[in-house]
Amino acid sequence: MRNVLIVGGGYAGFYTAWKLEKKLRSDEASVTLVDPRPYMTYQPFLPEVGAGSIEARHVAVSLRRHLPHTRLIAGSVVHIDHAHRTATVQPTDGSEHELAYDTIVITAGAVTRTFPIPGVADEAIGFKYVEEAVATRDRLLTAFERAATLPPGPERRKLLTVTVVGGGFTGVECFGELLSLATALLKYYPELSEDELGFHLVELRDRILPEVTDGPGRWVVEHLEKRGGRIHLGTSLLSAKDDHVVLSDGTEYDNHLLVWAAGNQSNPVVAWHTDLPVDKAGLFRVRADLRIGTAEAAIPDAWAAGDNAAVPDLASDIPGGSFTVPNAQHAVRQGKRLAKNIVADLRGRKVKPYKHASLGTVATLGIGKGIFQYRRIVLKGPLAWLVHRGYHVLAVPTWERKVRVALVWASAFFYGRDIVSLLSVQHPRSAFVATSIGAGHEKDRMADPPSSRTA
Structure with a gap:
């Protein structure tokens, strides 16, 4: 063998x-x-x-x-x-x-391709693995919870500021979906307003989505800007140190969530x-x-x-x-x-060359929003979004996974997205440790003689 x-x-x-x-x-x-x-x-x-x-x-x-x-x-x-x-x-x-x-x-x-930019290694989250996607979601959801307890001002605005670096498919889809999530969350947080959201997409080239032609690419930029996003084209990230973003176009702002999707x-x-x-x-x-x-x-x-x-x-x-x-x-x-x-x-037989013509490119930009292009055929909005979901539920391997994903989508159609943050999962022992320390202090207090407790 x-x-x-x-x-x-x-x-x-x-x-x-x-x-x-x-x-x-x-x-x-x-x-x-x-x-x-x-x-x-x-x-x-x-x-x-x-x-x-x-x-x-x-x-x-x-x-x-x-x-x-x-x-x-x-x-x-x-x-x-x-x-x-x-x-x-x-x-x-x-x-x-x-x-x-x-x-x-x-x-x-x-x-993931990275560069020696101050603060990136300490602050950024990648977007290549499922753990990173979950951490991104939980950090944004937790930021809304924290912001709702603060008065209007710089600290609250900082918590509601997100920066995505990279204008390829990963970066644009991540940006569009997070912006869609943040906008949807506002109805659960009457203390917060859409004007306080700060969503920035930073791309070094003068256009996003290089896999599509210029026209659809410009439409995506205009679409995201209409929804409140800020698109920085021809711009690089100079620093993200201490949660403060500095861009090459002169823009500076305090930032809470930095997602790095600048290619591989x-x-x-x-x-x-x-x-x-x-x-x-x-x-x-x-x-x-x-x-x-x-x-x-x-x-x-x-x-x-x-x-x-x-x-x-x-x-x-x-x-x-x-x-x-x-x-x-x-x-x-x-x-x-x-x-x-x-x-x-x-088995001693002849091997064959790999040849596959592209089926087109499709990207999700949030629930009910998307872009699809196959040669000269361009679809925008809800129809492109349906193409995205239809293609990928067929493409994900195994029927078990297809069924699970389809069922989650069906439940979300009736009940909306899941907006529960599980950020504490990243520190599973924190509650137990705090309880143990508290119990230890109580034991020490009860062990003291009455006179010392009174004193």
């Missing part, structure tokens, strides 16, 4: 393992998947998790539940030595060890800790059939896909120089093609 090692359990890695389990014979190959998280996150739903429209657990697909025949290792691959067919694994618990393999599939994805960068394992070929951007050089290598020669038993691979875009009108966009749509389909090609290669 051959040993197939999959590095990373994101879209491409999960779908590769999922399909291999269905296609491989039990005596043909064993599959091992290494990932620090026990689940695959369906990232297109994170903005709705952040806005309380979807339950957090419903966007996390359990690896153990859906990959029963795959050996799962909780940890990270920190080095790949393909010449000797070994990978160095750092488990979540325990020491590093080497793992031998015959075939490797690298779908480690990308990591190459996974460091891919870029610096492997003997496999990478390009200047730190991405694997991948052939159209998803084998690592050049068009002239493939490296045996090495495959890659997803955000850590430069995959030729055969559906593009630009011959030779175009690569697939690093998004969920491609990663899912590349994972499926990877599984088919690996099985074909193991």
Whole structure:
């Protein structure tokens, strides 16, 4: 039996393992998947998790539940030595060890791109994982609770100020959903007014949503500004130190919630800790059939896909120089093609190239609000929002997750969003510790002699 090692359990890695389990014979190959998280996150739903429209657990697909025949290792691959067919694994618990393999599939994805801006490391929350989306939601909900107890003024306005850095799909969807949540919350807080909300979207380029054409991009900016958002185009964040934001366009203000969605960068394992070929951007050089290598020669038993691979875009009108966009749509389909090609290669059959024409781009901007573009077809508002929900409920893997998400949406239609903050979950022992300390003080007081208590 051959040993197939999959590095990373994101879209491409999960779908590769999922399909291999269905296609491989039990005596043909064993599959091992290494990932620090026990689940695959369906990232297109994170903005709705952040806005309380979807339950957090419903966007996390359990690896153990859906990959029963795959050996799962909780940890990270920190080095790949393909010449000797070994990978160095750092488990979540325990020491590093080497793992031998015959075939490797690298779908480690990308990591959040950051810059050495004062205050960002201390104040910002990313928006790549479900934990970050939940923390973003809880912090905004808690801010409303705190603001409602304060008189009008700078402190209250600061609590109701949110900054999202990054004008790609993640940043724009996060901004639109949080703005929608904040506006909806006002009816529960008569003490607060819409004029006190401060929502800022900061983008270095002179436009947002580069995946759509100029017209729809401008419409999104105008739409968000009509709803009270401030869009800073051609602007960078200079400082976020001590909850005070300074922008390159001269704008300064006190800020409470800072969400960092300024794009991704190459996974460091891919870029610096492997003997496999990478390009200047730190991405694997991948052939159209998803084998690592050049068009002239493939490296045996090495495959890659997803955000850590430069995959030729055969559906593009630009011959030779175009690569697939690093998004969920491609990663899912590349994972499926990877599984088919690996099985074909193991059985001595011909592998096929990956080719997929885009189904269009769609973004949610809040409940009942969205943008969709497929070539020259552009939909805006409620219809685009329905397209977004329809597409993604079909795209999220497993019927179990589809049903759960659909049921949450149905309940929200009748009863509204869930606006309960569970920020205290991040400190689960605080109430117990406070009670224990209080009980200790009471015990000490009762142990004192009466005269000392009187004194």
